[in-house]
Amino acid sequence: MNTLHPEKESPVHRPTAWHVTHWSRDSYCRGAYSTLLPGGTPVHRATLGECLGGRLVIAGEACNPRAPAMVHGAWDDGIRAAKLAVRAGARRVIVIGAGCAGLGAARHLRAQGIDCVVLEARERIGGRTHSLQLGAVTVDVGAAWLQQFDDNALAREAERFGVRLVATDFGQPLAAASDGPVDGIDAAWEALRRGIDRRLPLAEGVARYLATLTPAEARATRYAIDGNLIIEACRPLEELSVDSLDEEGVGANDHFLPGGYRQLIDHLAAGLDIRLEQPVARIDWQEGGVRVNDERGDFCICSVPLGVLKTLQFVPALPEPQQDALAHLGMGTLEKVVLQFEERWWPRSPTGYLRWYDTPASWVEWLDLTDAVGKPTVAGLIAADAVERQFSGRSDEDIALAARDALQAWARAVEAMR
Known part of the structure; x- marks a missing residue:
């Protein structure tokens, strides 16, 4: 846990505590x-x-x-x-x-x-899995969910031990994009999986598929790739197998452990x-x-x-x-920043799940943990080459503030859609 130095804080929406992960540099895992x-x-x-x-x-x-x-x-x-x-x-x-x-x-x-x-x-x-104290609450800075809950043996263990669990609906994010309203992401993702030539390397197949689309369709598909593939497989397209399109990620009745x-x-x-x-x-x-x-x-x-x-x-x-x-x-590259504030200043998502589509991609996924942990807290996820863009040459404090800026940009975009 770290506390920001007052002289470096933004005068607006100042985090009171934060944590930035470095799983890719951790010699005992070397990736996520x-x-x-x-x-x-x-x-x-x-x-x-x-x-x-x-x-x-x-x-x-x-x-x-x-x-x-x-x-x-x-x-x-x-x-x-x-x-x-x-x-x-x-x-x-x-x-x-x-x-x-x-x-x-x-x-x-x-x-x-x-x-x-x-x-x-x-x-x-x-x-x-690694739970630590951030201010007065416990947060997971590694794995945080019991996924595929209905077919998850660990979930049965958690139930047997009486661990408190909270369901998360990853299928209904409150989404916004830096270049205007965004919709049709899920449909674009399924169309890509059906329409791509799987005989080709993934990056080449994606490029050829995008070339057949209208500008609006291509935009939605690029955002679908960022939100449904890169943030899950955690490497650039050039470094992924076409079979990565079929490996499941979040979204199967996942449950969060508020106590870590x-x-x-x-x-x-x-x-x-x-x-x-x-x-x-x-x-x-x-x-x-x-x-x-x-x-x-x-x-x-x-x-x-x-x-x-x-x-x-x-x-x-x-x-x-x-x-x-x-x-x-x-090993995929995925990092997490957890930010804590005195109040929840960002728009509230009914599911607690937020998505931010930007070009180039940065902090694509956000989880609003506030209701679960009882303190205004959000966790942002960043993957693949975006980690290098956002982390290189920056202190953890700088990274935390940059993530905060991305969350503010998302919040402004959501308000503009209302």
Whole structure:
């Protein structure tokens, strides 16, 4: 949490507290979550997670074709990996990473009576979920929603633990654009997905598709790409697979945790043998056993984020199919700024979901957390090359103020439409 220096504050709509994330620079994740690079398919995700030699499984959201880039996708995949360890007859399992994949794996193994130790590089558990105090309220500066709620095993855990949940309707944003009224975004997105030539690289296919549209249709389609693809897949078009068009994002009865993910994570970690501040650089999984740092076992579940996975030394090296899968998967760039004010000065969205369409894109999505947390608070999301444009050469304070300026521009545009 940070408090703005008075001499640098704008005289209007001054944030009282703020937080800016830097997940892409974080050495323990190196990005927000996985995405498909050109040529990448869901098959590459499944291949990455195959059991190797009866001793090693890579696990996490990057390996889950059904729910990639989602917290419950990591949880489910950790359990999948643990079941493979059980099937292999493992007696002592080393789990690397205490994010949701690692916790899911360790809980399942513990329930089966299998000896298990979790090695976590950070001084905390939770991985890319991270709740902290901003002023008087708790906010999530990493993952913040339980997505695909009806088919989300973590949501069932949250209900079982009595965690307070609030539904969010991502299908009805209060949207505005810098160049006039905006509508037809959803229709333009579906038309693009139907009409693009999927035999072409994504960027080329989009360019050819846009060339067939009227100026108004092309404008709506560009904004649809910013709001429905880039902010979800978190890389520029040139760095994405055409299959990225089909990987689901928000919008499936998602639920927010006003008290933060931490309360759920703490429940899930209870009773597990977790060793903090244990970074891993090498995994020795040769025949006869597994060795990670000073720990020995007969099975390893590696649940570190994809960005870290690519830096690890495996002895022996990963088989060619897994190396090929890694080459077709990358980490997306997504950052968040959380701003807190004395009063809610921006137009109120009935759903709490705001979208800002600008050229070039900047802070595309905003979540108004005010009603949920009881203090005027908003979280803005920025992705892909927009992060470099907005973050490069700026202090966190400057970034927070720039985000505030974008929110003010959105508010003015909304008022102009009324």
